[in-house]
Amino acid sequence: RAYDPRFLFTWPNHRIAVMGGEQLAGTLDIIKRESARKRGEAVDEKQLEMMKMMIKMQIDKESDAYFATARIWDDGIIDPRQTRDVLGIALSAAGNRAVEPTTSFGVFRH
Incomplete structure (x- = not known):
């Protein structure tokens, strides 16, 4: 308020949200990939897709009127x-x- x-x-x-679920999931995807690259680790695509799906669902639910x-x-x-x-x-x-x-x-x- x-x-x-x-x-x-x-x-x-x-x-009511700063950004949509899709945008937040994409931003966190970039951060996770960059973090894994800096540590020299492989990215678990399945886990990343699951994280993106969960974030999108949560933000879509929590930004509802x-x-x-x-x-x-x-x-x-x-x-x-x-x-x-x-x-x-x-x-x-x-x-x-x-x-x-x-x-x-x-x-x-x-």
Whole structure:
């Protein structure tokens, strides 16, 4: 919840991840191969493929909207057709709360 929002709603098709499962599996494949090369070891292709498959499955599962909302990382999944209504209610609720003064300073630039 970067920037401390008052509300954070998502749609059912959203993903929450820095990168997709395929990209992460490919990145780790490169790292494992380079590590094995530096140690002078052979790469076990079968084990590497299994690792890639497991990582892809895990990331695809854990970046799902329902996985995220089940952990209360947001305020819930809304039907995209109800976005205007939910946004209106959220803005009305946010407008009724006092604005809190900042307790820290922003970034100073020269």
